[in-house]
Amino acid sequence: MGNQMQKSISDKSDQLQTSYTFEIDNFSDNIYPIKSPKFLSGGCEWYLLVHPKETILFDDHLSVYLCVYNPKSLRTGWERKANFRFTLLNQSGKVLHRATERSCLFCAQLSPWGHKTLPLSKLKEEGFLENSKLIIKVDVEVVDIVHEAELTGQETLVLKGFEVLYSQYDSVHKIFKEHPNIAIDFKPKDKGVKAAYMNLLLSLIETLRKPPQSFSNTELSNAESQLNELAEAGFKLDWLKSKLEEVSLERNNADADGSRVQEVEQRIKNLELTLLDLKVELKREKSKSAAAAVAKLVSFDDIVLRRK
DSSP: OTTOOEEEOOOHHHHSOEEEEEEETTGGGOOSOEEOOOEEETTEEEEEEEEOSOBTTTBTEEEEEEEESSGGGSOTTOEEEEEEEEEEEOTTOOEEEEOOOEEEEEETTBOEEEEEEEEHHHHTSTTTSGGGOEEEEEEEEEEEEEEEOOOOSOOEEEETTEEEEGGGHHHHHHHHHHOTTTTTTOOOOOHHHHHHHHHHHHHHHHHTTSOGGGOOHHHHHHHHHHHHHHHHTTOOOHHHHHHHHHHHHHHHHHHHHHHHHHHHHHHHHHHHHHHHHHHHHHHHHHHHHHHHHHHTOOOHHHHHSOOO
């Protein structure tokens, strides 16, 4: 099939909303992410992922994710568009929290989508959960399935208000995960301008991955100018500024080390030349000494015969 696009829309029966219920016993005792069994909706396999501890993305709230099951087994370019909503209940079936419905595109670059639900402190209050049992219900409606799509490399999605390429998702997600307040004071509002600044940030980070000793003065100056431009736009980049300073210091140290290496190499070269001169002089002296020894050799007669 190559890159030919094959697209199939779910039929009426598949588009009917599917409900799945996941019951978690002893919820308060769980400290690791909890994964549900897989379930089928709209001809697709899914599972739920529940984080019983605080996360960087959703702070101190319980986060619940709808995930595509075994996405690596799907063909290149697969997509699932689904509407879904989470509902949290106690053992008696009382609704504790009902999230707003979301419509999300699931793909190879973004196969889980999550929701921030109740504060974890609320769930731990005495008597809030009966017998420490939490029930999570998810209503899923798969509205569109793409089994194989033509990939142009320009597919985008919006992450934290920035439009990024699918290929950039992991990098941008990691930036916001490690530095959640990086764009809190970001000034530009235009979608295209925001994308350009994000591309500049990713380019600068990629540049700083180079070995420090490989930087020229011009490259360091350009990197500093780009950092200042990003900071003026509102990005909080103290962490990146520290990295640039570290690269500059390592590069200067590398230059100093290189100078010392050249100095030692020159000293060795001078010593080698001196040694060579000494070897030549030694050879010359040996030749003179050998010639003198031959010249001083006396004959047998000079020893035996009487001198008159």
